[in-house]
Amino acid sequence: MxxxxxxxxxxxxxxxxxxxxxxxxxxxxxxxxxxxxxxGGDDREIRMEVTSTSGEVEAINWRGPDDNNKTHEVSDSGEPIETPWSERIEVASERGVIVLTALAPLGATATCRLLVGDKVLAEESGRPIASCMVTPQRAFPAS
CATH class of the missing domain: 1.20.5 (Single alpha-helices involved in coiled-coils or other helix-helix interfaces)
Structure with a gap:
């Protein structure tokens, strides 16, 4: 050597x-x-979905724990929102709640869903209001 x-x-x-x-x-x-x-690694994404029997909703609002539960309005123009609608959000917080609410036109039914991947965590239908929620703990359980 x-x-x-x-x-x-x-x-x-x-x-x-x-x-x-x-x-x-x-x-x-x-x-x-x-x-x-x-x-749960880097993937902490929740998909929010809204559908309606009329093909549109009057309003969609959502809030999450990462921005002090600020309410986000999908459209503030007063015009109906076409459905199906979906949006993805990243959730960093371990506490709090993610809430999705949809308002269908008179006589229609709205449905909201919160998903991680293809797994439905919360789903609610209502006439005219549908609201669903999930906690980050339920959405991203510790492995």
Whole structure:
């Protein structure tokens, strides 16, 4: 064995002998594992859907925990919104609630759904109002 090879092998083993280095590597690895287990990885997307027997709704509102439960109005023009309608939102918060509400025209029925992937978490139909909600804990359970 050459002096360069022996020096390289000794240097490769030296980092492992330092308890602080080993501890840091373990903590980083554990942190990554815990982040994936608790938060379900990077994919924390909820799909919101609204349908109506008339093909339109008068209003769609939704709110989520990531922006202090601010109400988002899909259209503020006063014009009907064509259905089916859908939108995707990312949810970072672990607490709170995601709420979706739709108002159908008189005589029609509205249906709202909250989904993660193809899994329906909440679905409600109403005449003229449909409202459904889900918590982030239910949407993204810890693995």
């Amino acid at each position: 050459t002096d360069d090879a022996a020096t390289t092998r000794a240097a490769d083993r030296r980092w492992f002998r330092r308890p602080a280095t080993v501890a840091a590597v373990c903590v980083v690895g554990l942190g990554l594992w815990a982040g994936i287990a608790v938060f």
